[in-house]
Amino acid sequence: MPVQGRTGLTTMRRMPIIDVQNLSRTYHVYRKREGLLASFRGLFHREYRAVHAVRDVSFRIEEGEMVAFLGPNGAGKTTTLKLLSGLIEPTSGSAVVMGHIPWKRENAYRRRFSLVTGQKEQLWWDLPAQESFRLHKEIYRIDDSDYRRRLDELTGLMEVQDLISQPVRELSLGERMRMELIAALLHRPDVLFLDEPTIGLDVVSQRRVQQFLRTYQAEQRITVILTSHYMKDIEALCDRAVVINRGRVIHDGPVSEIGDRFGRHKIVELHFADGLVPRDVEQFGLVLENRAPMVRLQIPRQDVSEALSRMLARYAVDDVSVSERPLEDVIAELFAAETPEVPHE
Amino acid sequence: MNDSSAAATADSFRDTMIRHLRLRWLILRTAVEERLVYRGDFAFATLVRFLPIVTQIFLWGAIFSGDSTRTLQSYRYADMVAYFLLVMVARAFSSMPGLASGIAESIRSGSVRKYLLQPVDMLDYLLWHRVAHKLVYYAVAVGPFTLVFWLCRSWLPGWPSADVMAAFIVSLLFGFAIGFLIESLIGLIAFWFLEVSSLIFIYMMLNFFLSGHMIPLEWIDGWIPWVHVLPLKYLAYFPAAVLLGKIPPDDLPRELAIQAVWIVILLAACRLAFHRGVRRYGAFGG
Numbered sequence: 001m002p003v004q005g006r007t008g009l010t011t012m013r014r015m016p017i018i019d020v021q022n023l024s025r026t027y028h029v030y031r032k033r034e035g036l037l038a039s040f041r042g043l044f045h046r047e048y049r050a051v052h053a054v055r056d057v058s059f060r061i062e063e064g065e066m067v068a069f070l071g072p073n074g075a076g077k078t079t080t081l082k083l084l085s086g087l088i089e090p091t092s093g094s095a096v097v098m099g100h101i102p103w104k105r106e107n108a109y110r111r112r113f114s115l116v117t118g119q120k121e122q123l124w125w126d127l128p129a130q131e132s133f134r135l136h137k138e139i140y141r142i143d144d145s146d147y148r149r150r151l152d153e154l155t156g157l158m159e160v161q162d163l164i165s166q167p168v169r170e171l172s173l174g175e176r177m178r179m180e181l182i183a184a185l186l187h188r189p190d191v192l193f194l195d196e197p198t199i200g201l202d203v204v205s206q207r208r209v210q211q212f213l214r215t216y217q218a219e220q221r222i223t224v225i226l227t228s229h230y231m232k233d234i235e236a237l238c239d240r241a242v243v244i245n246r247g248r249v250i251h252d253g254p255v256s257e258i259g260d261r262f263g264r265h266k267i268v269e270l271h272f273a274d275g276l277v278p279r280d281v282e283q284f285g286l287v288l289e290n291r292a293p294m295v296r297l298q299i300p301r302q303d304v305s306e307a308l309s310r311m312l313a314r315y316a317v318d319d320v321s322v323s324e325r326p327l328e329d330v331i332a333e334l335f336a337a338e339t340p341e342v343p344h345e
Numbered sequence: 346m347n348d349s350s351a352a353a354t355a356d357s358f359r360d361t362m363i364r365h366l367r368l369r370w371l372i373l374r375t376a377v378e379e380r381l382v383y384r385g386d387f388a389f390a391t392l393v394r395f396l397p398i399v400t401q402i403f404l405w406g407a408i409f410s411g412d413s414t415r416t417l418q419s420y421r422y423a424d425m426v427a428y429f430l431l432v433m434v435a436r437a438f439s440s441m442p443g444l445a446s447g448i449a450e451s452i453r454s455g456s457v458r459k460y461l462l463q464p465v466d467m468l469d470y471l472l473w474h475r476v477a478h479k480l481v482y483y484a485v486a487v488g489p490f491t492l493v494f495w496l497c498r499s500w501l502p503g504w505p506s507a508d509v510m511a512a513f514i515v516s517l518l519f520g521f522a523i524g525f526l527i528e529s530l531i532g533l534i535a536f537w538f539l540e541v542s543s544l545i546f547i548y549m550m551l552n553f554f555l556s557g558h559m560i561p562l563e564w565i566d567g568w569i570p571w572v573h574v575l576p577l578k579y580l581a582y583f584p585a586a587v588l589l590g591k592i593p594p595d596d597l598p599r600e601l602a603i604q605a606v607w608i609v610i611l612l613a614a615c616r617l618a619f620h621r622g623v624r625r626y627g628a629f630g631g
Binding site for chain 1: 371
């Protein structure tokens with residue numbers, strides 16, 4: 001069955017739009033010892049050590065996918081995005097995005113993707129955002145009518161129509177972020193790299209950005225890689241997650257499988273028939289919440305079946321449910337167990 | 346190639362050229378708008394830049410002790426005043442305040458990534474940005490410039506011939522290019538050293554002595570004969586010397602050609618530095 005992609009490629013089998021094979025990037029970082037004397041020694045002799053920011057990373061992303069990159073600080077997420085957007089060159093390995101090698105920085109490639117980081121640096125600080133947008137129009141060679149239509153559409157979706165004529169420096173952080181996203185999407189990129197797009201935003205702005213990304217991606221079917229520390233972003237937007245730690249991919253699959261695979265505990269919620277929570281219930285697991293007649297217990301994954309059968313035999317239970325722990329907790333537990341060697345991004 | 350494909354190629358070439366021009370025009374326009382935001386600071390900085398010339402006029406008046414016939418190394422007092430006024434004009438083209446440090450800062454902070462991510466050429470972008478700064482500066486400075494020249498008119502030589510005037514204008518424009526490229530090159534060294542403020546300081550000092558900003562180069566070329574080989578002389582001395590008739594008319598084409606060669610050399614060096622620098626770049630900072 002032929003598949004017509006947004007990039008215009010018609011293929012019998014879907015080709016990955018992003019194909020990364022054994023990508024590695026090592027930095028050589030100056031290692032300064034403590035103290036004034038060491039500073040003087042450093043003038044004549046410097047010690048460097050290799051930091052493997054990305055190690056042998058491989059993955060493929062299909063056109064129209066929205067994939068989350070998860071990992072603690074220094075895991076290699078941002079470095080991977082920098083490699084894919086051509087900001088840096090790899091030490092070894094290969095990456096092909098839409099048929100281009102990113103670090104060659106061909107204009108034909110640069111017109112087809114956008115990278116949005118929390119740094120927010122695409123806009124001219126002292127001028128209204130509309131001036132930056134107009135410059136983008138020329139840089140990315142957008143037709144007048146397309147530009148007008150997309151600007152109206154994006155400012156409408158982002159609810160910033162009234163703000164584009166206000167100097168960027170006078171906008172709030174959330175408003176600036178929304179303007180950055182508009183600038184990044186004006187040329188209708190086929191691939192969008194989002195590095196912590198909601199960092200530092202309040203809950204309302206976070207939700208607005210999330211909502212925008214979901215609507216925009218669903219309508220345009222663009223391919224998105226998203227890194228975020230907010231698991232709510234990930235759960236709201238992505239079906240697939242690539243979990244990176246210490247520069248290596250440790251999981252690549254559905255977001256929903258992360259709990260199954262890495263969650264060492266499950267949550268069991270019981271509603272007792274007599275309206276009271278038995279005192280000895282804590283022998284089955286850690287009590288997270290005790291609000292009679294309901295109790296929530298955290299039980300090691302491998303003990304859940306046995307604990308459940310014992311509790312059901314022992315108590316009169318009206319209702320029972322078993323769920324995964326929140327993704328945030330699973331990820332936090334996972335990364336706490338595997339702290340990175342050297343935080344570096 | 347048949348007629349229709351030749352016409353299509355010509356059309357495509359024309360469209361590309363129009364797009365290029367429109368982009369540069371928009372960079373220029375946006376940079377002018379940006380420059381006009383802080384109008385108070387800008388107007389003050391522009392006016393303050395005229396103070397040194399007043400100091401120079403008094404300083405050289407004291408050195409010549411008011412004797413208008415006295416000659417120092419072929420310069421009379423009137424020649425000195427004229428020289429420094431013209432050096433001021435030359436430097437209005439060739440000086441690039443904040444360019445090298447701005448590039449270095451953008452490399453250090455990571456904001457240089459804008460030029461790597463977007464389909465733009467960093468040097469080209471910065472060039473038009475700088476042209477905008479200069480145009481706004483001239484627009485504001487033209488009044489004070491005219492006033493200073495009018496007040497000093499008795500010390501100035503008469504109007505030059507059309508050839509000399511043309512050479513003067515070309516030397517100013519080439520001086521702008523040389524100044525831009527030298528400072529860009531120093532800024533790009535930040536890809537290796539990150540911090541280049543000492544380098545900028547050394548450059549400023551050498552520039553002050555070897556460009557003719559402090560004294561005419563005839564005064565130092567006895568003990569620094571190679572001063573005429575450097576590109577620095579085109580930043581201040583050369584345009585002034587052209588208009589004062591210090592360069593024989595027959596030498597003008599050769600001198601301008603050397604200036605053009607320096608532009609090509611510096612441009613190649615900047616391109617190489619950018620190319621190599623970007624390969625070293627770690628894109629730190631988030």
